[in-house]
Amino acid sequence: MDAPTAASHGSRVLVTGAARGIGAACAARFVARGATVYVSDVDDEGGRAVADSLGPSAHYLHLDVASEAEWDACVQTIEADGGRLDVLVANAGAAHRADIADTSLADFRRMLDINLVGTFLALKNANTAVKSGGSVITVSSLRGILATAKLGAYGASKFGVRALTRVAALELAERGIRVNSVCPGSIDTDITGSEDFADHDVAGYVRTIPMQRRGTTADVADAVVFLAGSESSYITGTDLVVDGGLAAGARTPTHTSGQKA
Numbered sequence: 681m682d683a684p685t686a687a688s689h690g691s692r693v694l695v696t697g698a699a700r701g702i703g704a705a706c707a708a709r710f711v712a713r714g715a716t717v718y719v720s721d722v723d724d725e726g727g728r729a730v731a732d733s734l735g736p737s738a739h740y741l742h743l744d745v746a747s748e749a750e751w752d753a754c755v756q757t758i759e760a761d762g763g764r765l766d767v768l769v770a771n772a773g774a775a776h777r778a779d780i781a782d783t784s785l786a787d788f789r790r791m792l793d794i795n796l797v798g799t800f801l802a803l804k805n806a807n808t809a810v811k812s813g814g815s816v817i818t819v820s821s822l823r824g825i826l827a828t829a830k831l832g833a834y835g836a837s838k839f840g841v842r843a844l845t846r847v848a849a850l851e852l853a854e855r856g857i858r859v860n861s862v863c864p865g866s867i868d869t870d871i872t873g874s875e876d877f878a879d880h881d882v883a884g885y886v887r888t889i890p891m892q893r894r895g896t897t898a899d900v901a902d903a904v905v906f907l908a909g910s911e912s913s914y915i916t917g918t919d920l921v922v923d924g925g926l927a928a929g930a931r932t933p934t935h936t937s938g939q940k941a
C-alpha cells in the first residue's frame with residue numbers, strides 16, 4: 681500500500697463549506713503547510729474572499745454539496761487542473777434547532793440534504809477523486825455522538841455522517857484511502873447565528889465543558905490536519921472528538937458549588 685501523503689508541501693486539498701468558520705480555518709492551515717487548496721462553498725463572495733486572502737495556492741470553486749451535478753463539475757475542474765486530490769475535507773454543514781414536534785419536514789430534509797447527502801456525495805466522489813494514499817475527513821459533531829434535545833434533525837444528520845464515514849473507511853481501505861471524522865463540540869462560529877439559537881445559553885453551556893471554554897476553529901483545523909497527514913497513517917474509520925472533554929463523561933455533583941468533584 682502506498683505511503684500516506686496529505687497535509688504536506690505540494691499536496692492538493694478540497695475543503696467544502698470553506699467560505700468561513702471551520703472550513704476557512706482548515707483551508708488556511710493547509711495553505712500554510714504548502715498545499716494547493718480548493719476553497720468551495722455556495723457563498724461565492726465569501727469563498728472568493730477566503731481564497732484571495734490565502735494567496736495563489738488557493739482557488740475558489742462553487743460547490744453546493746447537496747448537488748450531484750455540482751460535485752461532478754467540481755471534480756472535473758480539479759482533475760483538469762492537476763489530477764486527483766490528496767485530501768478531501770467534507771466540512772460544509774448547517775444547523776437547525778427545534779423540538780422534533782416543531783421541526784417542519786422541509787427543515788428536517790434541509791438538514792439531511794446539506795449535512796448527510798452532502799457527506800454521502802463527498803464520500804462517493806472520494807472513490808475516484810482522491811489518490812491512493814490520500815485522506816478524507818468528514819465533519820460530524822459531538823451532537824452526532826450525544827443525542828441532544830432540540831437538535832433532532834441536526835443530530836440525525838451527524839450520527840449518519842459517522843456511520844457513512846466508517847463504511848467508507850472499510851470500502852476505501854484497499855485503495856489506501858483513509859476516512860475519519862472529526863466531532864467538534866461547541867466552536868465559536870456563525871453556525872449558531874440564526875433565530876432558532878437565540879435562547880441558547882452559551883455561558884451556561886460553557887460551564888458544563890471540563891476545559892471551561894468553547895473551541896476555536898483553529899482547534900478543529902489542527903485535528904483535521906492531523907487526520908490528513910502521515911502522523912495518523914494507521915488511523916481510519918474513527919472519530920476524533922474535539923470538545924474540551926465534554927463527551928468523556930460527567931463530573932459527580934457536590935454540595936460545594938464551583939468546586940470540582
Ligand SMILES: NC(=O)c1ccc[n+]([C@@H]2O[C@H](COP(=O)([O-])OP(=O)(O)OC[C@H]3O[C@@H](n4cnc5c(N)ncnc54)[C@H](O)[C@@H]3O)[C@@H](O)[C@H]2O)c1
Nearest residue numbers: 697699701702722744745772773821864866867869870871
Ligand atoms: N460550530 C460548531 O459549534 C460546530 C460543532 C460541531 C460540528 N460543526 C460542523 O462543522 C462544520 C462547519 O461549521 P461551522 O461552525 O464552520 O459553520 P459556518 O456556518 O461558519 O460555516 C458553514 C459553511 O458551510 C457553507 N454551506 C452551507 N450549506 C452548504 C452547501 N449546501 N454546500 C456548500 N457549502 C455550504 C456555508 O455557506 C458556510 O460557509 C459543519 O458541518 C458543522 O455542522 C460545527
